[in-house]
Amino acid sequence: MSRTVADAIVACLKQEGVEVIFGIPGEENIRLVMALEGSGIRFILTRHEQAAAFMADMYGRLTGRAGVCTATLGPGAINLLLGVADATTDSTPLVALTAQVGLNRIYRESHQSVDLVAMFRPVTKWADIVLTPQSVPEMVRKAFSLACSERPGATYLAIPQDIEAAPAPPRLHTPARNALPRSRPRRRPHRRGRDTPEDCETTRHSRRTRCRPCTRIGCARKAVGSPERARRDDIHGQGGHT
Amino acid sequence: MGKGVIPDDHPNALGVIGFMAHDYENFAFDQADLIMGVGYELQEFSPARINPDHDKSIIHLHCFAPDIDAAWQPDISIESDIVDAIDALLAALGPRHVPPNRVEPLIRSLRAHELRKGEEDDSFPLKPQRIVADIRAVLEADDIVLADTGAVKMWMARLYPTQAPLTCLMSNGLSTMAFSLPGAIGAALACPGKRVLSTMGDGSFLMNSQEIETAIRENIPLKVLIWEDGSYGLIKWKMDMELHRHAHVDFTNPDFVAYAHSFGANSYRITSAADLRPTLEKALAEPGVSIMTVAVDYSENMKLIDRLGDLTIAL
Known part of the structure; x- marks a missing residue:
């Protein structure tokens, strides 16, 4: 069977280091769920999508890596x-992937069609729809990058049924895992142990002091205390975007 | 959310704020002239509760800027990696002597007394304080407990002594019910080898209990303790507090032991105060999924409000 966009998405998830996905398949995402077979990513089939999202939520909170959930x-x-x-309201990294009706019918009154991007937008940091196979690597990278960068939270991608089933372009460029979305400023690498009060600069217009921005993924909130600090450095090594 | 970041046995720890009444910790905020928020997110808890007159100096430290709030206008806002910022501040400030005050030891003793009294209470249905004390006695410092939203959360957040970050998980920004049973499955996969206990009211349990099947099928050691009172207990509490009566909050339950058993889970009904601790120990030690249910005496809820009210007047 030739490689489809569903396979390309799974390759991107592997690239992100995803180990487990929580969800329920539906008629419109069977290719994605099937592409997970043999990928090494564990699929936890749940009995309600809400529960899948909560599982991904707590998984993300504890690991500092985005929990992933999926639905039709x-x-x-x-x-x-x-x-x-x-996840968003508790600053927890999470990526939600769902099916959407195909682009061949989304523009008209169509069976099971509701505007999912509009629905997810208020409860995520970023919600969008995959409009072309070529965009998959960039959009998946952006979903993970934004979910994990401060302030961490959820992101959402809708994958239209016909896009999911389309052939993957022969040479898909997969962005490196530390690639940043272009909409965000690239920040200087964080150098451990070199922040001193002298490094802080006071802005001209306020009394606020701004130190070098934190560039580690995971909630810095979690990072007070020695075991967490050690793990935070692990997180930095696995998925930091500095 | 930050519960456990400062261990509860630390000499300067005063516990967790967020309870709907003026709780022990609030007395410290009443006296403070400066509040430093570290990793504080405004969505978790309104700053008006700790700075009602907008008269305290505020230092805010997080990796992103806070939202605009009349009660939280930082005099200094530091956007930084939290650990590095604290290290830098400590290095710059050096050791400081904090003069003793009257309120802090009082807060610590009130809290310790409440928990100790709970530990020793053998009444049935169980006092919430007794359940909290027994969970703490059974779990190691690094084990994870998820406290679902509802009256359970109030008691766990207030009293559960937490020694390490991310070992007492709650939903705070949204405070949703029913996250903790599926959340415990996610937690067990995130932290293999750690013991994970989900604790929730009977209301939350029946909202997502279908995932017992997921845990059994996927061989995930889900452990659940249900606090059973046959009502949406937190809402009843709120109605009783503000309206002095309640309505449309009571329900009946299926037999949770038979229900869990029908999934193939181990299931237990706690029938006395003395029964809780050994049952928790057995459930946490055995393989597979274990569901426990314990009847809770929520007459304690309004007694707590009365006690805190008296304390507010006295102080």
């Missing part, structure tokens, strides 16, 4: 919303 379009996606919102 319409009802499946709507059921994910609560856990996705919980």
Whole structure:
């Protein structure tokens, strides 16, 4: 069987270091779920999408890496919303992937079609729809990068049914795992142990003091205390975007 | 969310804020002239609760800037890696002597007394303080407990002594019900080898208990302790506090032991105060999924409000 966009998405998830995905397959994302077979990524089949999102939520909170959940379009996606919102409001990295009706019918009144991007936008840091196979590596990278960078939270990608089933372009450029989305400023690498009060600079217009921005993924909030500090450095090594 | 970042046995720890009434910790904020928020996110807890008159100096430290809030206008806002910022501040400031005050030892003793009294309480249904004390006695410092939203969260957040970050997990920004049972499955996969206990009310349990099947099928050691009172207990509490009566909060439950058993889980009903601790120990030690249910005496809820009210007047 030739390589599809679903396979390309799974390759991107592997590139992100995803080890487990929580969710329920539906008619419109069967290729994605099938592409996970043999990928090394564990699929935890749940009995409700809301629960899948909560599982990804707590997984993300504890590991500092984005928990991943998936569902089909319409009802499946709507059921994910609560856990996705919980991740964002508790600054937890999470990536939600759902199916959407195909681009060949999304523009008209169409079976099971609701505007999922509009629905997820208020409860995520970024919500978008994959409009072309070529965009998959960049959009998946952006979803993970934004979810994990401060302030951590959830991101959402809708994958139209016909895009998922389309052939993957022969030479898909996969961005490196530390590539930053262009919309965000590239920051200087963080050098451990070199921040001193002298490094802080006071802005001219306020009394606020701005130290060198934190560039590690995971909630810095979690990082007070020695075991967490050690783990934070692990996180930095695995998925930091400095 | 930060519960455990400063260990509760640290001499300067005063516990967790966020309870709906003026709780022990609030007395410290009442007296403070400066509040330093470290990793504080405004969505978790309104700053008006700790700075009602907008008269305290504020230092805010996080890796992103806080939202604009009349009660939280930082005099200094540091956007930085938190650990590095604290290291830098400590290096710059050196050791400081903090003069003793009257309120801090009082807060610590009130909290310790409440928990100790709970530990020794053998009544049935169990006092919430007793359940909290027994969970703490059974779990190691690095084990993880998820406290679901509801009256359970109030008791766990207030009283559960937490010694390490990310070992007492709650939903705070959104404070959703029913996250903790599936959340415990996610936690077990995130931290293999650690013991994970999900604790929740009967309301939350029946909202996502279908995932017992997921845990059994995927061979994930899900451990659940249900606090059973046959009502949406936190809402009843709030109604009783503000409206002095309650309505439309009571329900009936299926037999949770039979229900869990029908999934193939180990299931237990706690029938006395003395029964809780050995049952928790057994459930946490055995392989597979274990569901426990314990009847809780939520008449303690309004007694707590009365006690805190008296304390507010006295102080």
